[in-house]
Amino acid sequence: MAILVTGGAGYIGSHMVLELLDAGEQVVVLDNLSTGFRWAVPPAATLVVGDVGDQDLVRALVRKHGIDAIIHFAGSIVVPDSVADPLGYYLNNTVKSRALIEIAVATGVKHFIFSSTAAVYGNPKQLPVSETAELSPMSPYGSSKLMTEIMLKDAGIAHPLSWVALRYFNVAGADPQGRSGQSTPRATHLIKVACEAARGKRNGMEVFGTDYPTPDGTCVRDYIHVTDLVRAHMCALAYLRKGGKSDIFNCGYSKGYSVLEVIEAVKRAAGSDFPVKLSDRRAGDPAAIVAASAKIRDTLGWVPVHDDLDGIVTQALAWEASLERLKAAS
Numbered sequence: 276m277a278i279l280v281t282g283g284a285g286y287i288g289s290h291m292v293l294e295l296l297d298a299g300e301q302v303v304v305l306d307n308l309s310t311g312f313r314w315a316v317p318p319a320a321t322l323v324v325g326d327v328g329d330q331d332l333v334r335a336l337v338r339k340h341g342i343d344a345i346i347h348f349a350g351s352i353v354v355p356d357s358v359a360d361p362l363g364y365y366l367n368n369t370v371k372s373r374a375l376i377e378i379a380v381a382t383g384v385k386h387f388i389f390s391s392t393a394a395v396y397g398n399p400k401q402l403p404v405s406e407t408a409e410l411s412p413m414s415p416y417g418s419s420k421l422m423t424e425i426m427l428k429d430a431g432i433a434h435p436l437s438w439v440a441l442r443y444f445n446v447a448g449a450d451p452q453g454r455s456g457q458s459t460p461r462a463t464h465l466i467k468v469a470c471e472a473a474r475g476k477r478n479g480m481e482v483f484g485t486d487y488p489t490p491d492g493t494c495v496r497d498y499i500h501v502t503d504l505v506r507a508h509m510c511a512l513a514y515l516r517k518g519g520k521s522d523i524f525n526c527g528y529s530k531g532y533s534v535l536e537v538i539e540a541v542k543r544a545a546g547s548d549f550p551v552k553l554s555d556r557r558a559g560d561p562a563a564i565v566a567a568s569a570k571i572r573d574t575l576g577w578v579p580v581h582d583d584l585d586g587i588v589t590q591a592l593a594w595e596a597s598l599e600r601l602k603a604a605s
């Protein structure tokens with residue numbers, strides 16, 4: 276029995292692979308290396324370079340390795356890019372997920388865990404936002420993920436496939452043991468950008484929007500440590516294997532920080548200053564989004580252990596230093 280991790284050479288996927296291997300699972304990674312890295316996949320996992328939309332390939336992998344669960348990370352993740360290229364996002368995140376789910380059903384894969392997103396809520400009317408809140412994505416990215424949730428729900432009714440969709444809030448930080456981290460070039464995510472600025476890899480950074488209806492006018496997000504996030508997947512896998520019913524869970528700490536608070540935390544942890552330019556709003560950004568997390572805690576028994584913004588940014592900074600060493604050595 277093995278687990279297929281799509282996108283396992285990417286940021287969150289590579290942390291998932293480490294966690295699964297640590298738990299003694301057999302892991303097959305399927306990644307087209309468009310944004311992931313061959314070196315991010317530990318040798319104990321089998322890396323197959325290919326596309327999740329390639330049904331012949333996925334069918335062959337399921338049969339060859341006896342895959343009983345798929346954890347599906349592969350996809351495009353940048354909100355503003357999805358506004359510029361909606362059809363590309365619907366292809367990567369929706370059409371290819373449909374192809375993958377179809378093969379999962381056809382080959383009798385038992386369980387499916389899907390990387391969904393808080394972006395399905397759009398700009399929530401009430402905070403913290405619970406799983407039953409109105410779904411109103413503000414970007415093609417959010418819509419592309421919501422469509423996959425809907426497909427899973429319907430496929431799970433028609434076929435014996437049990438699934439969990441995890442709605443990630445803002446994932447950040449790096450493996451506390453220093454084995455992986457956010458490595459994608461041309462970063463757009465706040466903590467990564469701020470860490471690059473702190474390490475002198477860019478000449479400062481911008482704050483997108485200072486006139487939001489939030490305490491300091493900048494957007495508020497719920498930043499979750501990547502290790503706590505992959506542990507949520509471990510809880511979901513154990514739950515499904517025990518016969519738990521298909522369901523959707525938020526993944527966040529129920530705590531919000533503004534863009535300015537995050538930048539201050541990075542400056543504090545780095546012990547350095549860098550220029551910050553106050554700029555206009557960015558397309559597709561909700562003002563504030565914070566997770567209600569009671570459901571995942573109560574149903575999956577998830578207990579976060581890295582709920583600390585200073586620790587998250589400290590580990591993200593340490594990973595930036597590791598990347599610099601890797602680059603210097605190559």
Ligand code: UFG
Nearest residue numbers: 354392393394444445463464465468481482483494534557
């Ligand atoms: N931001 C800046 N400057 C930057 C980068 C980001 O001000 O250089 C701001 C953004 O405008 C936003 C906040 O920081 O207000 C967070 O932006 P990110 O790009 O880091 O993350 P997003 O909130 O856009 O998106 C992330 C994930 C999505 C997830 C969403 C849920 O990428 O998958 O969080 O809130 F859906």
